[in-house]
Amino acid sequence: MAETRRAGEGSGALAHCASTIFVSAFLLFLVQPLIARQILPWFGGSAAVWTLCLVFFQVVLLVGYFYADWLSRRPLRTQAIVHALLLLAACAMLPVIPDAAWKPTGQGDPATGVLAVLAATIGLPYLAVCTTGPLVQSWVARLHAGDAPRQAKVYRLFALSNLAALFALVVYPFVLEPVFALRAQAIAWSAGFGLFAVLAIVSVLAVARAKPSPVAAAIHAPAAVPASPLSWADQALWLMLSALGTVALLAVSAFITQDIASVPMLWIVPLALYLLSFVLCFDSDFWYRRWLFWPAVLVLAPVMGWYLNTPQRSLPIPAAIGLFCAGLFAICMVSNGELARARPGPARLTRFYLLLSLGGALGGIFAGVVAPHFFNGYWELPASLAAPGLILLWLVRGRQQWVWFGFALAVVVGFAAFLRMDAVAVSTNVFYASIAALACLAVLYTAWRARSWAAGAGLAGVLVSAIVAWLSIASVREADNRTMLRVRNFYGALRVEQFGIPGAPTASRRLMHGVISHGEQLQGAVQRRLPSTxxxxxxxxxxxxxxxxxxxxxxxxxxxxxxxxxxxxxxxxxxxxxxxxxxxxxxxxxxxxxxxxxxxxxxxxxxxxxxxxxxxxxxxxxxxxxxxxxxxxxxxxxxxxxxxxxxxxxxxxxxxxxxxxxxxxxxxxxxxxxxxxxxxxxxxxxxxxxxxxxxxxxxxxxxxxxxxxxxxxxxxxxxxxxxxxxxxxxxxxxxxxxxxxxxxxxxxxxxxxx
Missing domain, CATH: 3.40.50.150 (Vaccinia Virus protein VP39)
Structure with missing residues (x-):
């Protein structure tokens, strides 16, 4: 009877925890567009405002995961008290409606004003919501202490949280935003936060009541073995894989919405694929198959690089969007699938999520803040296409010395081809096909000598990275001769294109922002004074x-x-x-x-x-x-x-x-x-x-x-x-x-x- 009662309590506690995680992730994803849209008219409605909001949310998320990692190592009673105090303090900041006193006066740095109003309006509620996922999962791990198989399934709750985020992604633009005013949305979100706070407190109480007895834990527990320390190599891998997914998401989203088609709400598609990859990879090991997704990445990445290298954008718009969405999904499945394979035991759960958050924050800051300041185009996109090949080499490192032979061979062939590129007399397609054939022969030879396809896979990854880098460099050197200026900042990438012979009456110049024309001017002495477009x-x-x-x-x-x-x-x-x-x-x-x-x-x-x-x-x-x-x-x-x-x-x-x-x-x-x-x-x-x-x-x-x-x-x-x-x-x-x-x-x- 006692065991039956404990099993019932455990099931009830698990249901409470799952509900808490779902509601928290749903609220987490809803509040970002909600608060950003409220302050957008105050600070000019520019892309810089959205970027600052993104940076703020990523930084608070990182702080929240630090908090969860620190608190999870404390006794459950301490966790309950501390987290309840945080929830109460967050409730005191409701509703999430910015005070008009925060409106800018035109003096000072607008960036400071954006961050200040975000911190004052949503800081504590957002922190409380974003800490819940890893913290509640650590409570579930405690609930199943001594039951290793059930503990291992705790990561399915991470898939559940991403499913809730995916649900919020669909609900907000298609249901909530068209029907409800921003104030009504903010009040409804605040009510939802109150429900979430109650669920979080009930969850920790349920876990405390359902804690397994020492006898049961002793029966099911394996011999006590101290947890081995995390290696720097494993933690670095978590960071790289997490950052890769974020950079690929932001880069592909920016590229397809600005350089392929300026279709409203198109950004929803890559974000949905990104979240879906988390759901699949952390739900079960069934969904991620290395034999399927690694070859997909190694094939799609060079094709996407080829498209970047074609000035005329030779694919139809739907096909180009499909290509980049398929490539993004493959990259996200690889990065999140390898993360799921490398996940540690539940004792390291919060540290794992902390590093995932850190990698995502670093990737977001790189793509959203650093790249617009230092790049004149979307060069983070080819970087995200080349990175998987190098990560694949890292995964098979040390297993076959022939990988390094293949790597040297690929570098020599690629460098020689690059030096001879301008002197090639045959067509570009024949030249590329010849280099691809040499690369395939190098892969096959390496795999045969090493008697292992792991070596061939490592070499294939390096070759893909080299091809993407090569195509990117070629696009800068020779692909677009008519571009006179290429610059980029927070507002996107601009280019000035020259048509015809400069100075001729029929020659013209055009200013482009992705696929959107900002105007065109004829170059003749008389014609240049005529309004056009x-x-x-x-x-x-x-x-x-x-x-x-x-x-x-x-x-x-x-x-x-x-x-x-x-x-x-x-x-x-x-x-x-x-x-x-x-x-x-x-x-x-x-x-x-x-x-x-x-x-x-x-x-x-x-x-x-x-x-x-x-x-x-x-x-x-x-x-x-x-x-x-x-x-x-x-x-x-x-x-x-x-x-x-x-x-x-x-x-x-x-x-x-x-x-x-x-x-x-x-x-x-x-x-x-x-x-x-x-x-x-x-x-x-x-x-x-x-x-x-x-x-x-x-x-x-x-x-x-x-x-x-x-x-x-x-x-x-x-x-x-x-x-x-x-x-x-x-x-x-x-x-x-x-x-x-x-x-x-x-x-x-x-x-x-x-």
Whole structure:
């Protein structure tokens, strides 16, 4: 009877612990976009804000795992008291709604302000949530003390936590965000945290009650053997594998969303695959098979490297996305599968998770903070493709001396080929095929001499790393001859491309951010002064600037691009550009002449437009613009804080009563015209859609464009051109976007425009 009762108590305690872990992981994943979206409009809505949030969450996660590792070595009673105090202190910080007192004043470093508001609003609740996974798993390990088989299954709870994170990933953008306002989400999350706190306390009490008797533990326990100390090699491997998965995730996500297709919410796919790999690898040893996933990585990594080395991006977009998602999944399965194989016993559980957290934090800081400062492109992507081969060599190290022979052979062949690359007379494909054949022969020869496929696998890994590095270097040296400038920072990677002979009338230059064009300019002495791309005279912006034009104009433009709209400037006009990315400003000045050629006075305000306009209003009053052009919605991650009721109120205060607001909404994936129309109705303005499709082969490089013009000026609305070209917009069923609630999913066009 006693044993039956203890078994029942143990099952109940395990159910409590599993519920606690699931709820904590679900809350952990929900709070990150929730809190970031609340503070985004305060600090400009830039990519830097998201990056700082990411760094904050990773650092707190690391601190939480340190805390769990330290506390797990204490008596259970001490753990219960200390953790309960942390939970109570975290509850005192609820709800997770930032205090308006933390809004920036425009003075000081914005980064400091972001970190301060995060710490004050979510610091302790996030710390309490992120410590729960490893801590509760250590409680379950105590529950099954002396039962080695059941102790080994404690890592399945880690798979459960990642399953909860995957569930949260789907629920937030597709269920919670479209339906609930941010304040309601924050209150609901805070209520969920209260439930989690109760579950955590109940779990530790249940574990304490269900603790096995000393007699039972003695029966089932093996002979006491002191735990061997962890080797530095094992801990280094955990760090490398954890960092590899994080870097690959961030690098692939950035590449496919900016360089392959600017599709909204596409970032969900790689993140879901990353979490799925954790679920599979830590659920059971059944899912991870070395014979399947290592060859997949060794095949897909060079193919992905080849794609990076093809300037024309020869694969169709769906195939390219599929290739990189498949490669990411294979890399994540390898990194997390090897982590699952190398996991220590439950006595080392919290140290294992601590090092996983440290590796993830280092990988995130490298890809999210270091790389944008020191790389001019997404070079962390080829690094993550080359790393698995080196890790494979590390795994088979010391087992076969022939691995080192093969390594030397691969280096010699690769180096000789690289030196001769520019002198090869045959086609590039034949040359690459020859090198690949030599590499395969080297692998087979090494495996045959060593009488072990482990040696061949090690050599194959080295060859893959060499091939990826080779392709990456080749892409810099020779793959893209038309690139004049390649730079990168927090806001992404930019490049200036040259078409035709520099200086020729038909030559042109284009500024690209991934696959998004920021403008193009012809190079001829006359042609370079003509507005092009989305900003020609017949575009919505051109119509707003040329209709009922006064003797002089004051124009505000959100989004500089290459400065094309400055071509409309006359003597006496003022064009004030708001540009958040200093790299764009530098490129517009150094490689394009629209700003220098303009007869108008050109001003550039560096920073987020909404934040700057608010500061200008408070310091100097209204800018009294005749026209405001809002040009920030061509990509996938649109700055929604520039298209809300609060943003419209700010624009109107800077606009003359007869002024026009021109929203540039040319976007292949989002139907934004109804959203802008609803904003116009909300503030009592009239709105018309202006579409333009140029004739094929037009000499001024004009592109098809879509604008919505908002105004209360009757003369403008009655202008014959506006009446002829203006189209009515149906905004039925569209809710007004606010800082507290916006529904990007509803604006998504499932049928993509050509």
């Amino acid at each position: 989305y900003y020609g005279p017949e575009s919505g912006a051109g119509l707003a600037l040329l209709t009922n034009r006064g003797a002089s104009q004051r124009v505000g433009v959100i989004g500089l691009g290459v400065g094309t709209l400055a071509a409309f400037g006359r003597s006496g006009d003022t064009f004030r550009f708001y540009e958040i990315n200093p790299r764009v400003t530098a490129a517009a000045r150094s490689h394009f002449t629209y700003l220098a050629d303009s007869a108008a006075t050109v001003e550039i305000a560096q920073g987020d437009a909404r934040l700057l306009m608010q500061q200008e209003l408070e310091a100097h009053g209204s800018q009294r613009f005749d026209v405001i052009v809002v040009d920030a919605f061509s990509g996938d991650a649109i700055p929604m804080h520039l298209m809300t009721r609060e943003a419209m109120a700010l624009y109107r205060r800077h606009l003359l009563p007869t002024g026009v607001i021109a929203f540039h909404i040319s976007n292949r994936h989002l139907a934004l015209a109804p959203v802008v129309k609803r904003l116009a109705e909300d503030v009592g303005m009239q709105g018309v859609r202006i579409g333009f499709k140029p004739a094929p082969g037009n000499p001024t490089l004009e592109h098809a464009s879509e604008y919505v013009l908002l105004t209360n000026d009757g003369r403008f609305l009655q202008d014959p051109v506006v009446r002829e070209r203006g189209e009515a917009i149906d905004a039925t069923g569209v809710a007004t976007w606010t800082d507290d609630h916006s529904n990007l999913l509803a604006a998504l066009q499932w049928t993509i425009k050509p």
